[in-house]
Amino acid sequence: MKDILIITSYFPPETGAASNRIFHLAEGLQKHSFKVSVLTPLPNYPTGKIFEAYKGKFKETTIENNIIIHRLWIYASNSKNKLLRLIAMLSYSFSLCWFFMWNRISKTVIIQSPPLLVAFTSVLFLRSKKRKLILNVSDLWPIAGLELGAFKKNFSYKLLEKIERFNYKHVNLVLGQSNEILNHVTSLFPEKDTFLYRNYPDFVPPKISGSVASKGKLKVVYAGLLGIAQGIYKLCKELDYSNVQFHIYGGGAEQNKIQIFISNNPELDIIYHGEISRDKLHEALIGYDLTIIPLLNRIYGSVPSKIFEYARLGLPMVYFGGGEGEQIIKEYNLGWVAEAGNYSSLNTVISKIESSDLELKNRERIVKxxxxxxxFDKQLNSLIEKI
Incomplete structure (x- = not known):
């Protein structure tokens, strides 16, 4: 049985794409006879507060689904203050260093990036000719931060670029969730070994017989992080509600603004459902006509994992984010595409959707x-051949 260690900043019971992605990877490797260990902070995402069940703990080690999980101390924060966010990342990096000093580390290690500093700490301390380091890149930082307006091209940005390049240079294999990510890596290091590792979900598709298009208004849903990048607050303000009832699931930085907006505009057909478990969410989602997958700005390298999850649910999509995600929607005929950032285009696209486009046969085709x-299994098998 081959040992493998996964280092990540997100893991269940935390919710979200990053947590689900790493959990499925760990579970999949364990089922293929790997002895899997996970290093992760005490759960705190997306609230920025340690979950109630873990408060007062400095470290916890458990075995769940035959996976050894080491949860380490972190100064948790989701503050908009950049210094506090930096302190949070550095605190987890400190805990990782302490763990590396006092524990035997597997010969094969998968490191999640971003956060860049956490990945940098892991690569710096663990690089060795006797150890295989695999960097799993889900977003291109600091480029994504620049496009989101979080960074400016100054000394700090140049420092993050150097850290990014250090991480790529000193690992044996780079996994990227998009072709854009892999193209970026190979533009810097042409000989670097890379592998396209999409965020495919691992669940049995639900039975969707009986699902039909709604009569009257289209029941449109968004489910996921209510963060700055997704722009759901702006979406609430810009949607044309004459033919749309908009449902929202999730939590995050914009949650309070969204709830206040809904309260102040009762005439708009918006319903906020809060956060629910992934299983219950899947049951709820198949009852909607279609979903919107938005990005406030087109982010190079980003392909929302929602595309693959909703496709497995048979849920038609309106994609509103540009880039490689848009190409996937078009190539596999998963729904409709609106011009990124153009809300007039979005409303026009939705207004032209016919009820026949949402019928059962179309949903069944999307699932197929x-x-x-x-x-997921085919992709994982291909990855295991490279580990």
């Missing part, structure tokens, strides 16, 4: 496409 082209 997902099972054929977005198969």
């Amino acid at each position: 496409t997902a099972c054929e082209y977005f198969d």
Whole structure:
């Protein structure tokens, strides 16, 4: 049985794409006879506060689903103050260093990036000719931060670029969730070994018989992080509600603004449902006509994992983010595309959707496409050949 260690900043019971992605990877490797260990902070995302069940703990080690999970101390914060966010990342990096000093580390290590500083700490301390380091890159930082307006091209940005390049240079294999990520890596290090590792979900597609298009207004849903990048607050303000009832699930930085907006505009057909478990969310989602997958700005390298998850649910999509995600929607005929950042285009696209486009046969076709082209097990088997 081959040992493998996964280092990540997100892991269940935390919710979200990053947590689900790493959990499925760990679970998949364990089922393929790997002895899997996970290093992760005490759960705190997305609230920026240590979850109630873990408060007062400095470290906790448990075995869940035959996976050894080491949860380490972190100064948790989701503050908009950059210094506090930096302190939070540095605190987890400190805990990692302490763990590396006092524990035997596997010969194969998968490191999640971003956060860049956490990945940098892991690569710096663990690089060795006797150890295989694999960097799993889900977003391109600091480029994504620049496009989101979080960074400016100054000394700090140049320092982050150097850290990014250090991470790529000193690992054996780079996994990227998009072709854009892999193209960026190989533009810097042409000989670097890379592998396209999409965020495919691992669940049995639900039975969707009986799902039909709503009569009257279209029941449109967004489910996920209510963060700055997704722009759900602006979406609430810009949607044309004459033919749309908008449902929202999730939590995050914009949650309070969204709830206040809904309260102040009762005439708008918006319903906020809060956060629910992933299983219950899947049950709820198949009852909607379609979903919107938005990005406030087109982010180079980003492909929302929602595309693959919703395809497996048979849920038609309106994609509103540009880039590689838009190409996937078009290539596999998963729904409709609106011009990124153009809310007039979005409303026009939604207004032209016919009820016949949302019928059962179309949903069944989407599920079939997902099972054929977005198969988690096939992808994992290909990855294992490279580990």
